[in-house]
Amino acid sequence: MKVKGFLKDVGGASRVTKMRKELIANGSPLPDPKDPIRELADLLHPGRQQFRVTEIRKASPTATTYRFSPVNGHVPVFQSGQYANFYLTVGGSVLTRAYSISSAPYEARLAEPFFEVTIRHNVHYLVPDWFLENVKVGTEITAALPFGQFHYEPLRDSDHIVGIAGGSGITPFASMAKEIAHGRLDIDLTIIYGSVKHTDIVCGDELEEARKAAPDRIHIVHVMSDDDEWDGEKGFVTEEIIRKHSPEGASYFFCGPPVMFFLVDKIMKEMGVPLKRFRHDATAQPAVTMIPGFPMDQAGKSYKITIMRGIHADVIDAAADEPVAVALERAAIPIDTHCRGGECGYCRTQLLEGDIFVSPLNDGRRAMDKELGWFHACSAYPVSDLKIKIPII
Template structure:
């Protein structure tokens, strides 16, 4: 197994393959820069990695779910072009086979290990939300696990369905893999046409309430599908979804008062507005901290508040001991008083 990551520091991986999935998505395979082809990656299916590129003189990190299965010699990611997507668009336009990239260790609580499955599961996705659940499905199939998989995916058309050919192949090869693809335009396919709502969900998976459900997709889609799944009788303890969305700044205690902000190790001493997000303040003052997912999920921006108080909207990757010692996630912490911060 590859043990590339030491003390949660980024490692360098190399792009060994790149191809176009749909009109606005590309897939990439990343492998170790070492030459040993027997080295493989260990992670929990469903997790993500954060990639860092130096753009305009600044290291920019963004998080992408892994779509390959563990124990492969590569990590596969699929990236969608988005308006204003600094890193995503850079990867699609300029990141090619042979290029290197800085990568943080796989992480994320939405995975098939910590969220263990029943003997029957439903994987529910739309758009690029297909990537983590694809990793789960491939892992179970590869391990020949006795798990019945209903794979429900919503897309615009067959041409806009990520992994379309691979999904149909899995459906034909594995009797325990049931593809339920719903398309807004099903021209040229035998898949049904419609928009995924509660009735479609019931029709595509009549025994949904008997399954462990894993959900990933756009925010509104996930909100709707959570409501629909629970209404159809899914046990809340058997319902898991990716929480991979930026956290809104929490400012209800902010009156705009100025507070003192200090990072002694980097000579920073300045006044900031009470309620400001700690990550923003660190970046604005040139403190070299990695801020990857910006959703309080990956833990890359962990730092220590040695004096003063912050409010937190996520403590996802922190232990009780770390919280007691003053550690916090900068992307989901708001400054509430004079504070002093350390990166160690």
């Protein structure tokens, strides 16, 4: 740095202060539309967007893939394993539901960009039948993406991921497999996929196509729990099967039904897999009676929740075995939710009075929030009458 001299420096500094004051006085209160940082932020996280359904196809006899193309603009950049959040008007209430993206990130960068989700029907906790009955080619729907930490992160994960999946939990791994096959994700992937019968396999053709395109990088092990015709691995996904197909030092990712999560979680502990090497998808929650620590004498009870929104108060009924967020949605009281698994904090709510049970499996609260009585309504259950405060949306 060249020092011009004391007087010149003092003079320069005072001119800068004057110029700064003038710029502030004459500046627009609106954000600069040409701000490149803002443009990048909008590109990555544009918030809620309208998408049009451009294709619907079967992913198995009981699962359907929906393709969404942007009505305007683009599909935001996402990583395999992340999810999209849909805003659905169901029975007069606006519900939000999260679904893992089953298409690959490169498909969102094509000349006609899209993303896809694959939904299994008759899974009571994710309103999938609403999709089946109401969403047709041409339907427009509001969604926001991407969200979630269930993706490969080179600073954290091994470059060989063992994906353990059950049912429609295969979708994030289908996305990873397609991205690897396209040469856009530089990892090896072993998928251990549990189904009841081979006819239940979701995204089977796409998985096989990806495997054939990158046979050295993608390995798929199907495990059938009840299929006499199957001559591969049979039974449940066991420690023996996982050990047999795992390389040394792999990172384990799990996505599947809650009951399978408990099994896999136990196996991971028995195998001594470090916590940072075991990740599970946050979008599926078990029934509260399966969550360790839930006071079983609460099952079947119901309570009153007083909800404060500004100065407005509502009182609703809530069951002890369903999350506070679900009770609000049933009462058509809007609450913003994304992951519905305690991770993202969008449903952050203030507890003014009463007691809640917070799932230890999905307790994503910050330490300070715990101290100050904030909780995540999607993963907390009333165990007394409550008084809570939620933001007006």
